Amino acid sequence: MASPSDHSNSEVVYRRQNKGPPFKFLVPLVYAPVLPLIRLSLRKNPVLRDRxxxxxxxxxxIHGSYLVSDLYDAESK
Incomplete structure (x- = not known):
């Protein structure tokens, strides 16, 4: 039987240290106010506004699809 100090067969688990907020999840906080501002600020130029x-x-x-696919990809592994 291996002693607790014997690390030859034990698995080493490394965890990534998060040093900041997950910016990819904070991007919708930018989209939320930008979309109405586009509609309001470009009222006089409807072609540019709509495009x-x-x-x-x-x-x-596309960003939301990327996040969901990344989430499902991580769960399937």
Whole structure:
């Protein structure tokens, strides 16, 4: 039987130290006020307003898809 000081067969688990907030989860806090500001500030230029709104909204959906796929990928391993 191995003694507690024998580390030859034990698994070493390294944990990553989080040194800051998870910025990838804080990005929606930027999208939330930006979308209405685009609609309000570009009222006089509807073509630019609609295109910019669509691009930012598509970026938000792509970012959300990335986060969900990353989450499911991590859970499946």
């Amino acid at each position: 910019l709104f669509t691009i930012v909204l598509a970026g938000a959906f």
